[in-house]
Amino acid sequence: MNWLSNNAKAFLRGVADLSPNCKAAARLQSEALDHRLTFRQRVGLRFHLMLCKWCRRYGKQIMFVRNAAKAHPDEMATAVPERLSEAARERIRQKLRSRTN
């Protein structure tokens, strides 16, 4: 029995070593959006996410932000409050006029 519990402990320690902490998991979840993680990173992250709902939320939310941004370039540009100034408009119009005539 002792043998079993020792091995179980060693196994759990091994898994714990593999599993990143939340701070590292946040970084890994971000990096996973940009490149393929190593096998070890993937296994560790998967294991961590099984146990941690905060990190699952984190991953879901940065994914939401990415998808939202990508699908709404118009909304993002339109939300910029500044507008082309009257002076710039006039200048550009004149430039265009001088090139078309």
Add this chain to the structure above:
Amino acid sequence: MQADGDTAPRQPLPAEGKPANHGLSDPERWVELYGDYLFKYALMRLRDPARAEDAVQETFLAALKGGKSFAGRSAEKSWLVGILKNKIYDHYRKTSRETNFTDLEFYADEESDRFVADGLLKDGWIHELGPQEWSSPGASLDSEVFWKTFHDCSNKLPKNIAAVFNLREVDGAESKEICRLLNISESNLWVMLHRARMALRRCLETNWFAKPGMSE
């Protein structure tokens, strides 16, 4: 959107004696039609009003010159945006040759205030401060106020951090392409993107999702 097969003749705008310009609307009207949009698009990416104005002007002039390559009326705006995008990328390329685009200062502590400082659970989320449940985030996408909040949050990112975020997440450029354009290493790009996402997520949570009544 009209299909290409639609041949209904659309009346060209009165062109005041000038020949119709390859099916484009009168270039002088471009300023009214697209000036604001293109300016906002450029300002969001360049963070410099004078440069954004120049980029818009260059875009119109290039469009005037290259009008022949224009394929369809309904796509006039996206055609102009495509030209503008190239102008903006040219600017990035030039800047990255003159200055270092890498920014590892911003958010270097990576929200340490929200992680357990020591002990067994070191660097785990402090539960009350960790990511909260966002209720029906998808519904926010139709809200103009949400995009205003999004803009305010991304406007708080430093210029270069915002640039990589926009390139990667809005324009969907590949990591390698961004690194070539900005002359930065991939690992530094990943760090910058991670911090941008982290800061933006937190700002949206604080200013939108955690505000009662905002995301409902």
